[in-house]
Amino acid sequence: MGVKKISVSDYRDDMGLMRSFSEASEDIQNVKCFYYTEAVKQLKSLGNGIEILKEDENHNLLLFKVNEDLKFQLNLLNKISHLSIDLYIYQKNNRYEDILSEQYHYHCKGSDNYNFSDTEEILEYDRVGHHFRHMLMFLIKEITKITD
16 A cells, blocks of 8 residues: 655645644745845845855855955744844854854844834835845944944
């Protein structure tokens, strides 16, 4: 007797109460993919001094360098009800190993309608990349202690 294989659509049809979570998760996944794409576009548009070290095909992680001194990691996690966005800088520990900094870290949450926890209004599609650039510039200012 063979095992009947089910498709994803069969699973979704039988989900019942979980259906709304599945649909919300798909919406957040779309936001995550778009945010990731816009972040890569912003880095490439900044030009000289930016090197993308690692791109993730699942749009979860982006590792890049600014000049030779600063290395950053962007983490995007689909938390079903929201998108968790974290931008870290790497620091050297006492053994000169690169570790993610907790001191220089930017975190925010995003919803399926492009409303981010650190903004007052819903972002238009063309402003999503600027949101990432704002996060990056904020961290660089914090690191270098540049004041406005």
